[in-house]
Amino acid sequence: MYEFTYHKPQTIKDAISLFAKADDGIYLAGGHTLIPAMKVRLRAPTDVIDLSALDGLSGIHEESGALVIGALTTHDAVATSEVVARAIPALNKLAAGIGDAQVRNRGTIGGSVANNDPAADYPAGLMALDATIRTDRREISVDDFFTAMFETALEEDELIRSVSFPIVESATYIKFPSPASRYATVGVFISRQGGQVRVAITGAAACVFRCTEMETALSNNFAEDALDSIQLNADDMNGDMHASAEYRAHLCVVMAKRAVASLL
């Protein structure tokens, strides 16, 4: 780790102005992506702006048909939340499957969403649930948010305050974890609302994506065998030493079928 200056602002305004003043500032939430990257010197911010003292960025509540999760809410808080369990239990499951206990006790939804790791779990949940990302300055629809690998629609100094998930009839998340990192080799999130089905896939490609072929097939016929004829194009998939593109394409369908089966 290189040396850096540590800040712990009390208000969002201060956080943003610290960011503006810094040569190369960065926000710190749970630190479970940022700190490992700094330790191996892949990131070298001059100023680390710790968000933990900011008010109103954590907590979970229901708000006119939506579940709202504050950006600083830890994975463990989501995994064990009764509010989440009543509204969208699939998110309990998703959060409970992130990393290990240490990671879940520190890592936050805001950090995960802002980071947009192609193998992270939350992006699939946001995408399939048609979530809205609320920042210090605007609301961003998820369809516009995840733009590319490790990239989002956030401006440099923009702060996520919370994520709002419309409550749906049913939803689930099935993950095929990488045996080494336990991130998603493939993760499929499916939600159903009024005959509409949204399917989001993480881990498989450079960025989380909605699988429209599956959505159409499942909107017509919500059954496992509706996916029988679906073959995702391996050219669109990631291939690495852990899983070839072809294998990932295959796993997407297998995991999607399992998700459907669990919703029947």
Add this chain to the structure above:
Amino acid sequence: MVQQSIGERVLRKEDLRFITGKGSYTDDINLPGQAYACFVRSPVAHAIIKGMDISTATAADGVIAVLTGEQVAEDGLGSLPCGWMVHSKDGSEMKQPFHPVMAADKINYVGEPVAIVVAETFLAAKNASELVEIDYEEIDAVVDISSAQSAADIYPEVPGNTVYNWELGEKADTEKAIREAAHVTRISLTNNRLIPNAIEPRAAIADYNTGTQDLTLYTTSQNPGLARLILTAFVQIAPEHKLRIIAPDVGGGFGSKIFVYSEETALAWASKKLGIPIKWTAERSESFVADAHGRDHVTEVELAMDEEGHFLGLHVKTIANMGAYLSTFSAAVPTYLYGTLLAGQYKTPNIYVEVDAVVTNTAPVDAYRGAGRPEAAYLLERIVEVAAREMNLDPVEIRRRNFIAPSDFPYQTPVALEYDSGDYEASLNKALEMADYDGFSERKKEAASRGKKRGIGFSCYIEACGLAPSQLAGSLGAGVGLWESGEVRVNATGTVTVLTGSQSTGQGHETTFAQLVASKFGISIDDVEVIHGDTGKLDFGMGTYGSRSLVVGGSALSKAADKVIAKGKKIAAHMLDSDVEDIDFEDGEFRVRKSNQSKTFQEIAFAAYVPHDYPLEELEPGLSEKAFYDPANFTYPAGTHICEVEIDPDTGVVDIIKFTAVDDFGIIINPMIVEGQVHGGIAQGIGQALLEQCIYDETGQLLTGSYMDYCMPRADDLPSFEVGMTCTPCTHNPIGAKGCGEAGAIGSPPAVINAITDALGIMEMDMPATSERVWRAMQQAGGA
């Protein structure tokens, strides 16, 4: 009194400090005025160093000195030696590249140290390490082992990149057996390269005292005595009597902390040059590139049989990767610890093995838990399984047909070893019962009804432990003796201080050795303290590897304890006015036979140090004895492992449902500790079979350089193991013990792979059997 006898599950004495954070590891030690070191490592695998500029780094804040490989060369430091000389078939000596402490003019693997930055803080050292400018002229890297021998030479002194081509056994007889056999089974396999990953990274502090000219090296070593010998006699860092090596608590080694590496050597040299203590602790990413790796073989095997499946001949051809340099034990691993084990538990009359060791532009490869024996057990138990299928024999039956019978011992194998004792059927039978083999076909059906493919796999492994009879080892090329030293100091009040040249890296020596000595003397283990890991306190010792601690180190202590008892008898005879011949020692009392006259162990100890009523004319005061023990033979732990798996046909995920291990370790001192060793070994073996794989790309970059990519087994990857024991005592050491540290890692991989191939009805599956590999095998075999 606390339980004490041999065979009891005594809780580990060392665990209180380990689990309450009171252990003291090398990194916990800080010396006044110490500086910190950071190594500059090569980012490329193969290159000429065209130039190096250290001026900016030297001038950076907090930097004390930047020392380079060139200075190492100027100071004339020797090559880091390989401790074994292996000869090729034609009798020529193996070809050894010079292994510099730090590279001066040429780079041979990614991570090779080229300079050491010494600074006031670690941060300053690390920052300055990035300021060392090096001009590398890259050369094509040699990475793939199968083609290494036809690639351009890495070293002029190692033509064909071949260190040796070694052979063992009768070639002509074996080839004849294969030519004339009713059936020959042939397979090729790889033994995947592994990265050891001890939980404690390597670390060292070198402290040169300019006043006394003593050099003290604190280091994470499995064998401080051996390290001192190497640093003294070969690298010539300091004279032996001025060099003290201290290995405090060590957090795991698995072989990787046997070796003398560049880092601690460079540190010792730098401390002497600069006259200050210098500390280095590896970062985890350094451990991945700079610890010696394990395994890495490609092998072709042929097994000849008669019509009934009796083995007639075994022919093995292996290429073993040594990496860029010959690390301390490396040359012995794919030869004497491998070829000699190829008889396994079987009466194969003709065996021939040929091993080509090659150098590549990868990290050095050396002993890793099992060291050569897992590679031998893997190929043998794999080919036996395939042979059973080709011969339409039950895999259990083919093994039984070929077992060496209990009445055959001592059994001389065709590959040099003489097994002293064993009962392979006994372990097999017990394992079959524990694994409920009879119920397997029902379980397979039931699994099929859930859409799962269930398979069962066997492994009847043997290993050779208790390294090693010195003269035999010497005749095979060992550069050192392989005895062990022990000292038993009885204190005046009857408590005992035990000193051993064995070195725990977590195995529980402080308990096992205390239990051994306490039971000898009939005292509580709380009254026995075990000291190890400091050449300033101990006699020269050879350390811990090859499951030798109890077998060799424990035997030394047993002999020393016998000497104490013999002396105690003389003291007792004097005090009790009796003849020595009439004194018996039992349950902590010296007793005149057929009388009620006795003295306790404590009374005798007191008399020895307060010799008022004592035969001073014949006997020296004091009660402290030493022994060196040189084993007469290796020991031969053996057993049966049975693995049962279920495979998800949609994903290829392998789930280990049940794992049974029945081992014969001879006499066991502490079953709890032994079971722990077995559990850990099986976890590592399953790691190798399913998860772990060190991958270099074709330019020699390490792709699996962190836990994001190198997959260590975790608790939830493993079932709860069923562990059982049988016992045929070792016939040639005073304890009857055979050693248990490596068996789990040796026996388990073939059992896992055999179970997978059984489930899928296929013959071949390479390790690690990742879900994708298994899925592809199913696609190839005609879909799920």
